[in-house]
Amino acid sequence: MPSKKPQPHKPAVSRRFAGALDRLADQGRLRSLNLPAGLDLTSNDYLGFAHHPDLRACAVRFLSEDTDVPVGAAGSRLLRGHQGAHDALERLAADIFGAPAALYLANGFLANYALITTLMGRHDTIIYDEHVHASMRDGIAASKAKSVRAAHNDLAAFETALKQAAQDRRADGEIWVLIESVYSMDGDCAPLDEMIDLAARYGAMMIVDEAHATGILGADGRGAAYAKAKASDYDRIITLHTCGKALGVAGALICARRDIVNYMVNAARPFIYSTAPLPVQAALVQAALELMISPQGDQMRSALQQRCDQVQAALGGSGSHIVPLIVGEDKAAVDLASRLQERGYDIRAIRPPTVPEGTARLRLSLSAALSRADLEGFIQTYKDIINA
Numbered sequence: 001m002p003s004k005k006p007q008p009h010k011p012a013v014s015r016r017f018a019g020a021l022d023r024l025a026d027q028g029r030l031r032s033l034n035l036p037a038g039l040d041l042t043s044n045d046y047l048g049f050a051h052h053p054d055l056r057a058c059a060v061r062f063l064s065e066d067t068d069v070p071v072g073a074a075g076s077r078l079l080r081g082h083q084g085a086h087d088a089l090e091r092l093a094a095d096i097f098g099a100p101a102a103l104y105l106a107n108g109f110l111a112n113y114a115l116i117t118t119l120m121g122r123h124d125t126i127i128y129d130e131h132v133h134a135s136m137r138d139g140i141a142a143s144k145a146k147s148v149r150a151a152h153n154d155l156a157a158f159e160t161a162l163k164q165a166a167q168d169r170r171a172d173g174e175i176w177v178l179i180e181s182v183y184s185m186d187g188d189c190a191p192l193d194e195m196i197d198l199a200a201r202y203g204a205m206m207i208v209d210e211a212h213a214t215g216i217l218g219a220d221g222r223g224a225a226y227a228k229a230k231a232s233d234y235d236r237i238i239t240l241h242t243c244g245k246a247l248g249v250a251g252a253l254i255c256a257r258r259d260i261v262n263y264m265v266n267a268a269r270p271f272i273y274s275t276a277p278l279p280v281q282a283a284l285v286q287a288a289l290e291l292m293i294s295p296q297g298d299q300m301r302s303a304l305q306q307r308c309d310q311v312q313a314a315l316g317g318s319g320s321h322i323v324p325l326i327v328g329e330d331k332a333a334v335d336l337a338s339r340l341q342e343r344g345y346d347i348r349a350i351r352p353p354t355v356p357e358g359t360a361r362l363r364l365s366l367s368a369a370l371s372r373a374d375l376e377g378f379i380q381t382y383k384d385i386i387n388a
């Protein structure tokens with residue numbers, strides 16, 4: 001019998017990926033990588049720190065002066081990757097945020113994921129705001145805990161879920177409340193004080209993601225939860241401060257009780273089995289925190305406030321540094337963004353699944369580095385296009 005020649009296997013995944021990409025293109029949801037071009041109305045560099053000369057000088061000094069410090073950490077934090085810059089940053093952060101301890105991770109996504117998958121066990125219940133970031137959602141999906149989604153910023157919905165979770169709680173079970181202080185796509189604030197009090201009434205632990213509040217809200221930009229977290233010695237609150245937004249660098253600082261940080265160091269797989277962030281990155285975050293609490297930080301915050309007031313007066317909204325310009329339909333949002341880009345404004349369309357169906361939008365992100373005239377030009381151009 002003639003032997004049958006094996007046919008080369010055509011990977012099924014190629015068909016699957018091509019089909020998925022075609023469907024995204026049809027829906028107006030295809031994403032691609034585009035370099036920055038035009039006036040920055042889209043990054044999270046709210047205070048202009050990413051371009052700040054002090055931070056540039058810090059990087060140059062750090063890399064050129066101390067040649068004993070490696071460029072790359074070359075190992076996990078638990079091995080030789082733990083460098084003086086990481087240690088100094090964590091001490092400074094604990095001091096600035098008034099926390100018993102701080103832990104620095106490579107980015108905010110990883111930090112949220114690590115917190116949730118490490119701290120929340122199978123007898124726990126997680127109650128989370130429906131608008132929390134993808135990094136929290138992925139952590140929740142990967143954790144063994146039961147999870148309950150609560151309507152956005154709805155204290156009554158949180159209370160109902162807390163009441164039920166408290167009734168069902170086992171002796172070895174914990175309740176966790178997960179929220180953001182400023183929501184990343186709508187720019188609205190959580191009713192934070194009330195949320196903290198509510199969680200405390202039911203004996204729940206809480207994670208407050210301060211990604212879009214760090215540098216801006218709270219005393220000298222320490223975050224919206226700072227006062228309450230510090231007053232309670234972070235007993236039931238963990239705060240997460242991403243360092244790649246208003247701080248202009250990268251990474252994330254977890255502020256928490258010492259036992260929680262110790263446990264993370266011993267059990268958080270994304271922390272343990274990963275190379276430490278570059279030492280220069282930690283040194284830069286340290287410089288950014290010093291800038292944040294300096295008089296210059298205050299000047300940047302008040303410049304940002306002026307830009308927020310200007311946009312609120314012209315376009316309405318909540319007065320936040322994140323302004324959702326809701327369009328609705330995906331293709332219309334992409335079209336509006338590209339018309340603004342053609343006129344020199346770097347603003348991007350945000351579409352589902354990042355935001356709910358039917359709420360595609362431009363996410364206008366304000367910065368202390370913008371001038372009044374820059375923003376006036378943008379507002380006029382935007383109005384001209386949508387009213388044409």
Ligand SMILES: Cc1ncc(COP(=O)(O)O)c(C=O)c1O
Binds near residue numbers: 108180243244251
């Ligand atoms: C609310 C929130 N949490 C966490 C993150 C993740 O932070 P990072 O960009 O440092 O990974 C983001 C970033 O978009 C965010 O908006």
